Amino acid sequence: MVVCVKTGRIQLSEQHFKSINSELFVVDRQGKILFANSAFCTRLGLHRAAGRRFLDLLERSGRMRARRSLEDALKGEDQIEEYTFFNGAVSVMKLIRIGSDETTDLVAGLSFVSSPAVHAKAVEGAQDTPSPDAAALVYKGLSLERLRLEHRLRRAQLKHKEALKASNTDHPTGLKNRAGLDRDLQKEVVQAGAECANLFLVYIDLDDFKFINDTYGHHVGDRLLRAIGRRLRAPGNVVSAARVGGDEFAVLARSEEKDPEAFTELARQVWSRVFDAIRIDGLSLNLTGSAGVSAFGADAFDLETLKRNADAALIEAKRSGKNQVRLFDAALEQKRARRKALEQGLRHAVSKETLEPFYQPIVPGKSDLGIGVEVLARWQDEHLGDVPPDEFIRVATDCGLLSDLDLLVARKACRELKPLVESGQVSFVTFNVSPMVLSRDDHVDRFIEAVRCCGLSLENICIEITESDIFPDFEQAKATIATLKRAGIKLALDDYGTGYSNLRALLDLPVDGIKIDRSLMTGVANDERAMRVVRSIIHLARVCNAWLVAEGVETAAQVAVAQAMGCHYVQGYALSKPLAFADLETWLVRQAESQKKGEPSQGSKQAISLA
Ligand code: C2E
Ligand code: CA
Ligand code: CA
Numbered sequence: 001m002v003v004c005v006k007t008g009r010i011q012l013s014e015q016h017f018k019s020i021n022s023e024l025f026v027v028d029r030q031g032k033i034l035f036a037n038s039a040f041c042t043r044l045g046l047h048r049a050a051g052r053r054f055l056d057l058l059e060r061s062g063r064m065r066a067r068r069s070l071e072d073a074l075k076g077e078d079q080i081e082e083y084t085f086f087n088g089a090v091s092v093m094k095l096i097r098i099g100s101d102e103t104t105d106l107v108a109g110l111s112f113v114s115s116p117a118v119h120a121k122a123v124e125g126a127q128d129t130p131s132p133d134a135a136a137l138v139y140k141g142l143s144l145e146r147l148r149l150e151h152r153l154r155r156a157q158l159k160h161k162e163a164l165k166a167s168n169t170d171h172p173t174g175l176k177n178r179a180g181l182d183r184d185l186q187k188e189v190v191q192a193g194a195e196c197a198n199l200f201l202v203y204i205d206l207d208d209f210k211f212i213n214d215t216y217g218h219h220v221g222d223r224l225l226r227a228i229g230r231r232l233r234a235p236g237n238v239v240s241a242a243r244v245g246g247d248e249f250a251v252l253a254r255s256e257e258k259d260p261e262a263f264t265e266l267a268r269q270v271w272s273r274v275f276d277a278i279r280i281d282g283l284s285l286n287l288t289g290s291a292g293v294s295a296f297g298a299d300a301f302d303l304e305t306l307k308r309n310a311d312a313a314l315i316e317a318k319r320s321g322k323n324q325v326r327l328f329d330a331a332l333e334q335k336r337a338r339r340k341a342l343e344q345g346l347r348h349a350v351s352k353e354t355l356e357p358f359y360q361p362i363v364p365g366k367s368d369l370g371i372g373v374e375v376l377a378r379w380q381d382e383h384l385g386d387v388p389p390d391e392f393i394r395v396a397t398d399c400g401l402l403s404d405l406d407l408l409v410a411r412k413a414c415r416e417l418k419p420l421v422e423s424g425q426v427s428f429v430t431f432n433v434s435p436m437v438l439s440r441d442d443h444v445d446r447f448i449e450a451v452r453c454c455g456l457s458l459e460n461i462c463i464e465i466t467e468s469d470i471f472p473d474f475e476q477a478k479a480t481i482a483t484l485k486r487a488g489i490k491l492a493l494d495d496y497g498t499g500y501s502n503l504r505a506l507l508d509l510p511v512d513g514i515k516i517d518r519s520l521m522t523g524v525a526n527d528e529r530a531m532r533v534v535r536s537i538i539h540l541a542r543v544c545n546a547w548l549v550a551e552g553v554e555t556a557a558q559v560a561v562a563q564a565m566g567c568h569y570v571q572g573y574a575l576s577k578p579l580a581f582a583d584l585e586t587w588l589v590r591q592a593e594s595q596k597k598g599e600p601s602q603g604s605k606q607a608i609s610l611a
Helices: 014-019 038-044 060-074 116-123 144-167 178-192 209-216 218-233 260-274 303-319 330-352 389-398 402-422 441-453 467-486 503-508 518-523 528-544 556-565 581-596
Strands: 002-005 010-013 023-028 033-036 079-085 089-098 106-113 199-206 238-245 248-254 278-280 283-285 289-296 325-327 356-364 372-381 385-387 428-432 461-466 490-496 513-516 547-550
Touching: 023 038, 060 089, 060 106, 178 199, 178 238, 178 248, 178 303, 199 260, 199 303, 209 218, 209 283, 218 238, 218 248, 218 260, 218 278, 218 283, 248 260, 260 289, 260 325, 289 303, 303 325, 303 330, 330 372, 330 389, 330 402, 356 402, 356 581, 372 389, 372 402, 385 389, 389 402, 402 428, 402 441, 402 581, 428 490, 441 467, 461 467, 467 490, 467 503, 503 528, 513 528, 518 528, 518 556, 528 547, 528 556
Parallel strands: 289 325, 372 428, 428 461, 461 490, 490 513, 513 547
Antiparallel strands: 002 010, 023 033, 023 106, 079 089, 089 106, 199 248, 199 289, 238 248, 278 283, 356 372, 372 385
């Protein structure tokens, strides 16, 4: 239904008609109400107004005047009636004839009783009795008490709405915040129903926002966030856009098609719009970032899964090279399930101490050096089987278990190796230490304590640190390493030649040894460039007076080249894979026997110092 109020300008749909705040009604020639909006019903406390006689709803004293106005309106004269009552509160009514045909002549009425702000003043301090000059057009039952209550309710409602809006808004960007997004998600997901698969959630993460803040200042950073906010709000298919963290955004959007390709394409459009160059204060900033997408009704059927999947897709996008859009898929689901199982299993393994140390011999190239062993953790889970260390070390790092894991492995290893070290079969023991653990004050003390408790001399212990790992917090790493060094522990740089190959580590850290990465050793026998890199590392080691280990040597040719080039130690499958303790004992016995026979690659029993 369209109600046409013939001012020549207003055309109201039924929805508008109902939602308008003032009282709207349409009466026929007999004054019978044909339509009334909800404001009219609320004002008069009626459930339904249609069918009632308009004049019956007015106070008796105002009826004569209203009847005349209705008649005049029917003659085509616009009527505006203004009535004052209750100490200045105002009621205004406008009546207009609508419809041209005599038989269908109707009158549309619009009335309001003050505005909340105006009658707020009017009712302030007013008494509950009408003023002497109160005129009469008052709807029945419209007492000052009711006006006051209505006003208070409106004000409370307004405040509630404002508070709600503020609590759901991220003020720097004007977008929704996390709570606001949650509300929108809730609403949309409930509306969409489980089968609807055209709603999708995109999480977006900026790559270098901290760099922009640090380099250009926070005012540029803030303006950048606002600009991104505008870009995210603009697209038509966006249902809700939010900032959910410092530099993390979320977009809930709809697609015309229920097709994963379409979601990815739309998400890509949003993503590329956000990461278009932004000009601020004459600066042209080229941002990059990643996005993860989850589709409701496709990969997620409830809200929590939708959010979790978008997050998992984002993490995957960041892991696989950043600056890309990634849709959640079954492979990710499997990954997540495995990750969860790993985390649970690992917690159990650490608490039940079921992780075991394995030992890989580090064999000296010259006979005046002793054999060393690198301790490598092994985990065999009853459900997951053998889990590769790279995988469980990453999980342990992420869930804060690494320090306990490393200490557990160190304690077990020291206990097992003590007799071998005391007998001189093993000259030194190396442990891998991760950066996350290095930044913990207590870890180093606990590590030193664990070695001491087992009765091993700290002089026989070396820790291996990957060069690239220490740089994120170099100063902290330096302080921790100093503590280790004071205790007599040696330090080796692991996987050298792959990361930064930064001179700073060699200059600023008390490095005793360098382990040349396997990737370089693989090419060393037949690739001139790999050979040159290895030679330059050997040269660096000489300058720093550090010993060298060629890691991951798999062939006799690589062993020969490493030794010929002057590497002090060789480690790799060509000599031995990592071994369980019993196998290490056997290997050492055999090694000693072959040394007696004068075979190559035998180690003597001296300490690791090159001096
Ligand atoms: P990494 O410190 O570089 O250890 C050397 C890795 O190379 C070991 O893998 C070893 O088994 C492997 N490897 C040794 N020789 C050869 C070879 O000739 N060829 C090939 N292809 N591989 C060889 P693993 O045991 O799987 O350990 C992987 C990484 O996990 C280690 O790399 C280390 O960073 C970390 N890790 C292992 N155990 C521990 C631990 O107890 N604590 C910490 N924090 N990290 C550990
Ligand atoms: Ca290592
Ligand atoms: Ca290594």
